[in-house]
Structure formats: C-alpha cells, structure tokens
Amino acid sequence: MNQHSSSEKIPKTRRGRETREKLLQAAEIEFGERGFHEAAISGITQRAGVALGTFYVYFNSKEEIFRALVTYMSHLTRTWIYERVAESPDRLAAEREGVKAFVEFVRQHKNLYRIVSEAQFVAEDAYRDYYTTFANSYRENLQLAADNSEIRGGDFDVWAWALIGMNVFVGMRFAAWEDAQSADDIAESITDLIGNGMLGSKGS
Amino acid sequence: MNQHSSSEKIPKTRRGRETREKLLQAAEIEFGERGFHEAAISGITQRAGVALGTFYVYFNSKEEIFRALVTYMSHLTRTWIYERVAESPDRLAAEREGVKAFVEFVRQHKNLYRIVSEAQFVAEDAYRDYYTTFANSYRENLQLAADNSEIRGGDFDVWAWALIGMNVFVGMRFAAWEDAQSADDIAESITDLIGNGMLGSKGS
DNA sequence: CTGAAACATGAATCAACATTCAAGTTCTGA
DNA sequence: TCAGAACTTGAATGTTGATTCATGTTTCAG
Numbered sequence A, B: 001m002n003q004h005s006s007s008e009k010i011p012k013t014r015r016g017r018e019t020r021e022k023l024l025q026a027a028e029i030e031f032g033e034r035g036f037h038e039a040a041i042s043g044i045t046q047r048a049g050v051a052l053g054t055f056y057v058y059f060n061s062k063e064e065i066f067r068a069l070v071t072y073m074s075h076l077t078r079t080w081i082y083e084r085v086a087e088s089p090d091r092l093a094a095e096r097e098g099v100k101a102f103v104e105f106v107r108q109h110k111n112l113y114r115i116v117s118e119a120q121f122v123a124e125d126a127y128r129d130y131y132t133t134f135a136n137s138y139r140e141n142l143q144l145a146a147d148n149s150e151i152r153g154g155d156f157d158v159w160a161w162a163l164i165g166m167n168v169f170v171g172m173r174f175a176a177w178e179d180a181q182s183a184d185d186i187a188e189s190i191t192d193l194i195g196n197g198m199l200g201s202k203g204s
Numbered sequence C: 001c002t003g004a005a006a007c008a009t010g011a012a013t014c015a016a017c018a019t020t021c022a023a024g025t026t027c028t029g030a
Numbered sequence D: 001t002c003a004g005a006a007c008t009t010g011a012a013t014g015t016t017g018a019t020t021c022a023t024g025t026t027t028c029a030g
Helices: A014-038 A041-048 A052-058 A062-085 A091-108 A110-122 A124-147 A156-176 A183-196 B014-038 B041-048 B052-058 B062-085 B091-108 B110-122 B124-147 B156-176 B183-196
Strands: none
Touching: A014 A041, A014 A052, A014 A062, A014 A110, A041 A052, A062 A091, A062 A110, A062 A124, A091 A110, A091 A124, A091 A156, A091 A183, A110 A124, A110 A156, A110 B110, A124 A156, A124 B156, A156 A183, A156 B124, A156 B156, A156 B183, A183 B156, A183 B183, B014 B041, B014 B052, B014 B062, B014 B110, B041 B052, B062 B091, B062 B110, B062 B124, B091 B110, B091 B124, B091 B156, B091 B183, B110 B124, B110 B156, B124 B156, B156 B183
16 A cells, blocks of 8 residues: 555664654755755755765655655644644634644744645645545534534535635745734634625624 | 746747647646656657657747746636636625636646646746736725625735635545535535635525 | 748757665674 | 674666757748
8 A cells, every 4th residue: 555664664773763863854954945856865865964875774765755754744733733722712713723823833834834735746645644634623623613503504524625725825825925914913814704704794 | 037038939930839839738738647847858749749859949948838838727727717707796606606617627627737736836936926816806806896895894815815725725625636526515615604604694 | 943941850968866785884782 | 792783884876858959851931
C-alpha cells in the first residue's frame, strides 16, 4: 500500500536521532523556500551540516522525506488550532478562534503552509488524508454543536469542506500574502458571515 | 516587469498560428496529466505531432507556455461561470448557480483545474492575478447586491475570498475527487449556509 | 518567378541533481 | 578493551530533459 514503508530507516542511537531531526528541519526550510522540485538533497544536507550520503542513511528518497514533513506539519497545525479552540464556549466562538489561530499560524509558518499545498501534487494521498481528517473532525464538531442546539441543522459534510476552504483561502490572502489586517478583524468578518448569513440581520 | 515578454514569438502566417494552437492544446493535456515538472517538452511536441525544435519557434521556455495556458484557463473559467450566473434574479440565486457552474466546470475540466492549482508554485504571480481578479469582481457584485438590499452589509473583501475558498474546496472534494453527489444538492447546502448562517432558522 | 522571411527538423549539447558505493569513523554492550 | 553495529563521508555514476543550432523546407510579397 505504501511504496516507502518497505525499509524505514529508524535511527538506533541518540546521534542518529539528532541527525535525522537536523535533516527534517533543514528540509522544512529547503522545501519551503524552493519548492519540492527546485529543492536539492544537497541543499538539505548542506543546511543540516552533514555530508550528502548521510541523507540516504535516514531516508530512501526525496519524496520520502517530503511525506515525513507533511505528516509532521499536519500534526503541528492541528495541535495549534485545537489548543486555541478547545476552551470556546460555543461553536461560533470556536469558529472565530479557529480563524484567528489559523491566520496566526500561517503568518508564523509560511513555509509549512506552502509545503502542505504542494503536497497536493507531490504526495496526493498525504494531502487528501490531511484535509479529510480535518474535515471529519470538523463535521463531528458541527454535529455535536447541533445536538447541543448551538447551531441549526444542515449538510455538515458539505459545510465542513466549505468552512475549511474559507479558512485556507482567507489564510492565503490575508496571512500568507499580506500581513496588514488584524487576525481579529478577519475572524470577526468570517464569523459574522457564517453565523448570520448574507441575508440575516447583523448579529452581535 | 515580465521576464518573458522580452521576445514574444507571435506567428505571422496561418500555418504558424495553427502550429502554436496545436502546441497549446497538447500542453493542456501534457501538463494536466503529468503536472508541470513531470511534463516534458518532447511530450508536448509528440502530442502536437511536430518536432522538438518547433516548440522553441513559438515559446521561449517551458514556463512561458505554462503561463499562456493559465491565462487561457482563467478566461475559460470566468466565462463559463459568468454566463451561468448572469440571469440570476438575486445574489443568493447567483451564489447557488455559481456553485453549480463551478462544480460542473471542474467535473468537465479536471486537467484545467489541476493546472491552475499548480500555478501557485510555478507562476505565482499568474496565480495571484487569477484569484485577485476573481475576488475583485466578486466584491463588487456583493456591494451591488447590498446597494440593492438583496443582502446585508459586511466586509465584502474578506467575504469574497471566503466565498471563493468555499467554492474551490467544495469543488475539489465533491467534483475533482468524487462525482457522486449532485451539483444541485451541493449548491443547495452551500446556499443554505451562506444565506442563513449557522444560527438562523432554516430558510426556503 | 524569386529571394527573403517564416517555419520545421531532430541530433547534439549541457547542466542539474538523485542515488549509489566503497572506504573510513564513532559508538555501545559485554 | 574490543568487535561489530551504527553512523558518516563525498566522489562517481547515471539519467533525464531543457535548450541550442545548423540545416532544410515552405510561404508570400513584390
């Protein structure tokens, strides 16, 4: 099923783990700055301060380290947003915090954002997993909120993907491309839209 | 400003125009199926039925023909959606038609959709232009609708990007990845969400 | 009809890496 | 302390494919 799991190269010693970690951090920068195809293994090893051959002690291919990076970053994104959203009193507040958290995350991790997007082409299965996992938990949260009468009913599967798309594009435009607007204002505009709709009277 | 306009190679004869057109059509397939980096100039010329060298009579580089393709496709997308949306009686109906049109467009043009997404990395300025143009006209339409009391006020700049993101992600999930759900149902769920919000009572 | 411009050809060039490998160095458990 | 496992090294290999170029062929204005 996974063409790379055939021989995962897991370090046995502390030195090995440290070197692998250095390579991963270097790859984050190299892939982020140059993109998958422009990125060079030699660029990664140079940034990591190890010899070229060392790379292949820890990874079987360029694609393999890229996948490892995507996995690492999905985890990072999810954790970051989850922590920020956890204490929200209701669903709409959670959406507001979610947008804020995502915008701030993108502003701090422009490289990571680019890498995830590029996964769409380099490792499509990893990319689909990334957003599908996200969408599933989103859908469940919407369902819970509906059960709790915080929001009304709807097609939560479609809604989840729609809401993710909103976050991604707003994050791209107002965080990755431009820093000017405050995350608060953006989050407020979004919350306003999805809370009350384009027809309803202005809430809050 | 544009590093490629230095020597645009515009055909002077009918034969030349036809060959250029064949190359563009071949490129659409080659880039769509293999992605920018996997695509080969020789693949394009083979599909077009011309010799390798002929390519450089019409384009200065692989990137140049890719950009030409993106421009061509933005035009195609916009035209398609515009025609479908034009007769809508009000903004919400226009949104519904827009989602439907986009889903159907993606289902018929999976190659083109992929190419535009990849432009993000290969020709970022073209990609930004593509969505920025889209967002600007979206924003103006929202403003007109508000002036006309079809919708209430809001931060239409943010709203426009949010709505585009919704379309793109819903299109990706329910059109590019999977054909099962009807475009009508999807459009209805989206319209329901953005029309009435998550709080408002179910409309229509 | 005719010469110059436009167009077509595909073998040859050239550079850029990904990946391999044979030889050395460091670590660790007993 | 020592053998073998783990790790490191960087030159060499091999492939791929974009781009160039010298040489034909076709078109078309005058």
